[in-house]
Amino acid sequence: MKTKSPVRLTMDKVVVRVVQIPMRRPIVARLGEFKSFPYILTDVHTKEGVIGHSYLEPYRVTAAKSIVALIEDMAEQQRGKPVAPFDRFEEAVRSLHLLGRQGVMLIAIAAMDMAMWDALAKALGLPLVVLLGGTVGPVRAYNTNGLWLIPIERLADEASALVAEGDFTALKIRLGRDAVKDDLKAIAEVRRAVGDDIILMGDFNQGLSFSAAKRRLHQLDDQGLEWFEEPIVFDDFTGSARLANELKTPVQIGENIYGPRHFLQAVAAGAADCYMPDLERIGGVTGWLRSAAIAGAAGLPMSTHLYPEFSAHLMRVTETADWLEWRDWGNPVLAEPFEIRGGAIHIPDRPGAGIAWDEAAVKRFAI
Structure with missing residues (x-):
């Protein structure tokens, strides 16, 4: 009996965009006041044509520039590699051993990771939870x-x-x-x-x-x-x-x-x-x-x-x-x-x- 070949995706490019959305009810908290909220939209494109989506919420739009740069740098390092979230996560985290595992580098990893999981589930035609x-x-x-x-x-x-x-x-x-x-x-x-x-x-x-x-x-x-x-x-x-x-x-x-x-x-x-x-x-x-x-x-x-x-x-x-x-x-x-x-x-x-x-x-x- 023939079995269906497993879906394999390959990283191609990443497109990152920043938006800022007005809030219906502004945030008024100890951490500050926000009348609008920024989002970093990340699209992981694969050579097979599947696109995975994710987003980040960096609170302050001034933080977006550095995060976007790190996502784009990470994407370039991963270009041509399999869309394998566990492998890519470990590879990216190991690269932080001399810089520390926290901060914006991990935030950039998260953007890529979520988009890769989204792409894999789409390629299989399954909701992520399934x-x-x-x-x-x-x-x-x-x-x-x-x-x-x-x-x-x-x-x-x-x-x-x-x-x-x-x-x-x-x-x-x-x-x-x-x-x-x-x-x-x-x-x-x-x-x-x-x-x-x-x-x-x-x-x-x-x-x-x-x-x-x-x-x-x-x-x-x-x-x-x-x-x-x-x-x-x-x-x-x-x-x-x-x-x-x-x-x-x-x-x-x-x-x-x-x-x-x-x-x-x-x-x-x-x-x-x-x-x-x-x-x-x-x-x-x-x-x-x-x-x-x-x-x-x-x-x-x-x-x-x-x-x-x-x-x-x-x-x-x-x-x-x-x-x-x-x-x-x-x-x-x-x-x-x-x-x-x-x-x-x-x-x-x-x-x-x-x-x-x-x-x-x-x-x-x-x-």
Whole structure:
């Protein structure tokens, strides 16, 4: 009996573009204020004609120039080689031994890695989750599209609108106002609007010193929040572990962890009760899979940070999958945004990660 030859793809070229998209609800947080958000769109072209897509969210458009240069340099090094994400990931990481495994180099690796996985799944005619051994289906999500450090009197109406965007059962609220009484009032306003059954995640965006966090989190520990996210600077694993050991409310970190080895360091330090890696820092699909194995072995919940389209596929094959962070900031450049209903993101049954660019929008938002 004849068997079908396996699909083999070869790297040809990479096209990288930068867009900046206005936000419906500007970000107002300890990390800064953003009225628009930049995206780095990466297209990996293969000699066989399959094109893999990915994107990065570098926060500040000034960071894009250096990241784009690194992606293009990496693409040139990989030109003519097989599209084999694990091989290319290891090869790229080994090249960092003398420079360090963190920072923008790993972010560039992530862009290439996600696009390669997308291309492989497309070549096989499979959704990414199926290529990874899972099935297409819903992933529970919370809405992170608002509830920033805006005037407290606006929170109730915004919370109600956020729930209605997809019949959400969970929302993220940003905390860390100047006085704890204002954080308490903000939580109360949101609960007044949406009820006690809506789950609230509290995010401090690294805005507190350790001593301030110790006081503030104890004062908020009876508010029934799902977690306290990044109360202190992200790489203070010792301080974060001390907080996690003292508090009833789980401590959540992870969006600023760079790669699986850094992730293992956090886990070994007992830095948090739960983790939420960011795909551009953890190392794309490959970095996530390796980190998820660590979390699974340790029995630690894994949630996602941004990148909802790729993240949905990964959550379906993650042993300790917890919550997906939903945001729609990049939807204007997507040809077919993912569907949100019943408080879940629904993975479409189409090849690859399921993303394609709306080229007219890309042109409109290009910088």
